[in-house]
Amino acid sequence: MLRQGFYVKAQTEACSASKGGVFALTHALAMSLQSHVRVNCISPGWIDVTPWQKKSKKKTITRDEKHHSQHSAGCIGKPEDIAELVWYLLSEKSGFITGQNFFADGGMTRKMIYA
Secondary structure, three states, X not given: OHHHHOOOOOOOHHHHHHHHHHHHHHHHHHHHOOOOOOOOEEEEXXXXXXXXXXXXXXXXXXXXXXXXXXXXXXXXXXXXXXHHHHHHHHOHXXXXXXXXXXXXXXXXXXXXOOO
């Protein structure tokens, strides 16, 4: 979860620093490549990828209401949620957006309550 660069927990120094580096790199590249390339990053939250896993690696995980209700959106994300944001950022509709980080986490970063 890239959003860990914005909030940290104890004993996550290396992870937090590397994710913070992605934010800094995004900003620096956006400035260095301005007018040639738009550079943005996405901070995904809890994304359920089990439908996309190989059958041999797939684990059956039960997600109850407690897991879904942690998110302001009321559900855990799907890979398609991130793909739609990527598709938008690749389109000409986002032509005025660069150097930004997008949280795609169902509101978890703002809520900051984890069961």
